[in-house]
Amino acid sequence: MANEIFVIKERCTGCGSCVKVCPVNCISMADRNEPNVRWKKLAVIDANKCVFCNACVLDCDKLFDKTKAKVPNPEFFHAIVMKKEESAAVNIDQTQYKGVWCYAEQRHGKIVPTIYELLTVGGQMAKDLNEELCAVLIGHNVTQYAQDIIDHGADKVYVLDHPSFEHFVDEAYAQAMTDLIKQEKPNKLLMPASIIGRSFSSRVAIMANTGITADATEFAIDPKTRMMHATRPSFGGNLMATILCERHRPEMATVRPMSFPRTPKVAGRQGKVINVAVDPSKWNIRTKFVEYKPETNEQVDITGAEKVVAGGRGLGKPEGFKLIEDLASTLGAAVAASRPTVDAGWIPYRHQVGLTGRTVRPKLYIACGISGQIQHLAGMSSAETIVAINKDPDAPLMKLATLSVEGDLYELIPLIIKEIQKAKN
Ligand SMILES: Cc1cc2nc3c(=O)[nH]c(=O)nc-3n(C[C@H](O)[C@H](O)[C@H](O)COP(=O)(O)OP(=O)(O)OC[C@H]3O[C@@H](n4cnc5c(N)ncnc54)[C@H](O)[C@@H]3O)c2cc1C
Structure with missing residues (x-):
C-alpha cells in the first residue's frame, strides 16, 4: 500500500490552520463553490508534495479537542486522514543482526585516522552488547592497513580491495557496502561525518532500507532494548536530540570527527582479516571518476593541528x-x-x-x-x-x-x- 492522505470534506471547516503548519506548503484552501454550505473553503492536499509528516493531522485533531472543550462540536475537525505504508523492514528479525561495524575511510590510498575515533565509540558499544567490533575497509591496495585497524581494537576487518575503488565514487562504494550489509547483517554501522562519509552513508542507508543519524556526538546503548541512542546537536546547537532507529537494521550513524579520543595501538593484536570478493559488473554505476585536483593550500589543516x-x-x-x-x-x-x-x-x-x-x-x-x-x-x-x-x-x-x-x-x-x-x- 502506498502512503495516502485525504481530507474528509464534511468535517473540514476551511479554517486554514493546516496550511500554516505544513512544512512543505502542500496544502491550500479552495472555494467549495457549493450552494447552501456552512463553510465556504475546503483544505486541498497535494499528495505528490506531501512528506507524510503528520503535522496537519495532529493540528486538525488539536483544534477538534479545543473546540470540544468550549462548544461540543464533534462533527467538525479530525478532517485529515493519513494512511502510512507499513515498511517492509518492520517485520525483520532483529536478532539476526550482530556486530558493531566502523567504516575505515581512506583517501588516496592512505588511512584516515578518524577510524580510531570510531573504534572508540564502536568498541564501547560492542562491549555493552557483547558483540564483535568490526571494520570495513574499501579501496585499492589498502589491505596493508587491516592489521593496523586490528591493532587499534577491531576484532575483524572486512577488506574490499579492488582497482574500481582506487578513487572515491560514492555510487560504487555505497553499492559495495550495501551488498556486504545484506550478506553479513551488522547490528550497528558507524561512519565518519567527513565529506566522503556523509556522501555515501546516506546512499547506504537508503539502499539498505534503514535510518541514519547524521553528525552524532554522543552515543549510548540502551541495556533493555539493545538499541543505539545517537545524540546530535539540533536547532543550531540549542538542543541535543537523541535519535533512535527502532524498526530497521543496521542502526546507522555518522560520527563527528574529533568528538572522541582515538583508541591506543596495541601492536600485534589478534583479529581476522576477511577479503571480500568484489564484482562491479553487477552494479549499475552512472558516475565515473574523471580527475582529482588537490586544493592548493599551504596552510596547516585545522582538524589535525596541535x-x-x-x-x-x-x-x-x-x-x-x-x-x-x-x-x-x-x-x-x-x-x-x-x-x-x-x-x-x-x-x-x-x-x-x-x-x-x-x-x-x-x-x-x-x-x-x-x-x-x-x-x-x-x-x-x-x-x-x-x-x-x-x-x-x-x-x-x-x-x-x-x-x-x-x-x-x-x-x-x-x-x-x-x-x-x-x-x-
Ligand atoms: C545553525 C547555526 C550554525 C552556526 N554554526 C556556527 C559555526 O559553525 N561556527 C561559528 O563560529 N558560529 C556558528 N554560528 C554562529 C554563532 O551563533 C555566532 O553568531 C558566531 O559564532 C559569532 O562569531 P564571533 O564570536 O566571531 O562574533 P561575535 O559574537 O560578534 O563576537 C565578536 C567578539 O569580538 C570581541 N571584540 C570586538 N572587537 C574586539 C577587539 N578589537 N579586540 C578584542 N575583542 C574584540 C567582542 O567583544 C565579541 O565578544 C552558527 C549559528 C547558527 C544559527
Missing part, C-alpha cells in the same frame, strides 16, 4: 586575518575562524570551526575576537588549553577559557608575537 589560532568578528575587517596568520606562523599553528568571518568572505570555509564547520581538538586554541556562542564552542570546546583574547570580559569564551586576556586584539597580538619571538631567540 595548535590553532582563530579569528572572529572582533577582527572588524578581512585584513585582520593577517595578524592571526602572523601569530599562527610564529607558533607553527593553523588558522581558524568563526562563522561570521567566513560568511563575510574574509576567509574560506575550510577554516571555519563550529557546529556547521569543523571540529578541532588541539592542545592549544587561541580565540581572538570570538565571543564563544554555543555553535562555535561545539567545534572547539575539547581543546586542551583555550586562550581567549577579547575586549569584553563577560564574553562566554572569556569565562570558559583556561586563560582570558582582556583587551584590544590589535594591541595585544603584536605584543604576544614579540614575546614569543623573544623567548625563541
Whole structure:
C-alpha cells in the first residue's frame, strides 16, 4: 500500500490552520463553490508534495479537542486522514543482526585516522552488547592497513580491495557496502561525518532500507532494548536530540570527527582479516571518476593541528586575518575562524570551526575576537588549553577559557608575537 492522505470534506471547516503548519506548503484552501454550505473553503492536499509528516493531522485533531472543550462540536475537525505504508523492514528479525561495524575511510590510498575515533565509540558499544567490533575497509591496495585497524581494537576487518575503488565514487562504494550489509547483517554501522562519509552513508542507508543519524556526538546503548541512542546537536546547537532507529537494521550513524579520543595501538593484536570478493559488473554505476585536483593550500589543516589560532568578528575587517596568520606562523599553528568571518568572505570555509564547520581538538586554541556562542564552542570546546583574547570580559569564551586576556586584539597580538619571538631567540 502506498502512503495516502485525504481530507474528509464534511468535517473540514476551511479554517486554514493546516496550511500554516505544513512544512512543505502542500496544502491550500479552495472555494467549495457549493450552494447552501456552512463553510465556504475546503483544505486541498497535494499528495505528490506531501512528506507524510503528520503535522496537519495532529493540528486538525488539536483544534477538534479545543473546540470540544468550549462548544461540543464533534462533527467538525479530525478532517485529515493519513494512511502510512507499513515498511517492509518492520517485520525483520532483529536478532539476526550482530556486530558493531566502523567504516575505515581512506583517501588516496592512505588511512584516515578518524577510524580510531570510531573504534572508540564502536568498541564501547560492542562491549555493552557483547558483540564483535568490526571494520570495513574499501579501496585499492589498502589491505596493508587491516592489521593496523586490528591493532587499534577491531576484532575483524572486512577488506574490499579492488582497482574500481582506487578513487572515491560514492555510487560504487555505497553499492559495495550495501551488498556486504545484506550478506553479513551488522547490528550497528558507524561512519565518519567527513565529506566522503556523509556522501555515501546516506546512499547506504537508503539502499539498505534503514535510518541514519547524521553528525552524532554522543552515543549510548540502551541495556533493555539493545538499541543505539545517537545524540546530535539540533536547532543550531540549542538542543541535543537523541535519535533512535527502532524498526530497521543496521542502526546507522555518522560520527563527528574529533568528538572522541582515538583508541591506543596495541601492536600485534589478534583479529581476522576477511577479503571480500568484489564484482562491479553487477552494479549499475552512472558516475565515473574523471580527475582529482588537490586544493592548493599551504596552510596547516585545522582538524589535525596541535595548535590553532582563530579569528572572529572582533577582527572588524578581512585584513585582520593577517595578524592571526602572523601569530599562527610564529607558533607553527593553523588558522581558524568563526562563522561570521567566513560568511563575510574574509576567509574560506575550510577554516571555519563550529557546529556547521569543523571540529578541532588541539592542545592549544587561541580565540581572538570570538565571543564563544554555543555553535562555535561545539567545534572547539575539547581543546586542551583555550586562550581567549577579547575586549569584553563577560564574553562566554572569556569565562570558559583556561586563560582570558582582556583587551584590544590589535594591541595585544603584536605584543604576544614579540614575546614569543623573544623567548625563541
Ligand atoms: C545553525 C547555526 C550554525 C552556526 N554554526 C556556527 C559555526 O559553525 N561556527 C561559528 O563560529 N558560529 C556558528 N554560528 C554562529 C554563532 O551563533 C555566532 O553568531 C558566531 O559564532 C559569532 O562569531 P564571533 O564570536 O566571531 O562574533 P561575535 O559574537 O560578534 O563576537 C565578536 C567578539 O569580538 C570581541 N571584540 C570586538 N572587537 C574586539 C577587539 N578589537 N579586540 C578584542 N575583542 C574584540 C567582542 O567583544 C565579541 O565578544 C552558527 C549559528 C547558527 C544559527
